[in-house]
Amino acid sequence: MRMLMQIKIPHEPFNTAVRKGTAGETLRRILDEIKPEAVYFSEYEGQRGAMLIVDVAEPSKVPALAEPWFLSFNANVEFHLVMSLDDLGKAGIDAIGKKWG
Template structure:
């Protein structure tokens, strides 16, 4: 299942990591995790990565989160995300909900 994952780094921790080895730790984690897409933004005054990842099972979440927690003291939010094809497949369930509750 695809997830949109927002990873925010405390300013002090990110500054220290950048001074130590540039962006090597971020590059290393991304090479290991192979997200479908990765974007970097400023959010709430913190350096933030926004990733699209495919997570096969809930037990895969620690493998995704722990490198960011340990290397950059990051906070992480993960939200399930659908492709247009996924939304199309969900159509009958949405229609049924409308009939029942709408």
């Protein structure tokens, strides 16, 4: 199942990792392990943030995606189901609308 991971990284311990020169290496290790379909970095509520598209085969895989962020950066991680336009087309949204509208 395709999911959007929203990650909010607090200033500490990330600032310390930047000063030590280890932030990039840690980010690379996490991303190499998670293997997201896509990743984007941005500001998130005044803090560093990232948005990843990941494939979650089953719920038991969620900790392996979130824990590296928790343990490395004390980050907050949220998961949101997402779908493509093709996925939405398969949902039968028009028939649902007729039934419930």
